[in-house]
Amino acid sequence: MTPFQKAIKKQLSDCTTADKITCKANGNVEVRRSYFYRMGGSAEKFAANIANVVAMCGFPFAVQGVDEWAAWPKTSYFCAVISPTH
Numbered sequence: 001m002t003p004f005q006k007a008i009k010k011q012l013s014d015c016t017t018a019d020k021i022t023c024k025a026n027g028n029v030e031v032r033r034s035y036f037y038r039m040g041g042s043a044e045k046f047a048a049n050i051a052n053v054v055a056m057c058g059f060p061f062a063v064q065g066v067d068e069w070a071a072w073p074k075t076s077y078f079c080a081v082i083s084p085t086h
Helices: 003-015 043-057
Strands: 020-023 029-035 061-068 076-084
Touching (some): 043 076
Antiparallel strands (some): 020 029, 029 076
């Protein structure tokens, strides 16, 4: 785990209600939150909220929002992929 990933994971663990925070081998951090109904939410809004929390770490980064929709009975997720920028 890189220093970037450690800092991001700690900040997110302390400040969000994400279902899962995963550090990937390519240096990215993936944050997932499940949903059954969107209730006005979107992957872009979730990514923007995550970006606000991650900004406190002081690392340069980029965030991409992904909607991982799945038909019932499987679980759907909003996913934010955080990647370091140089």
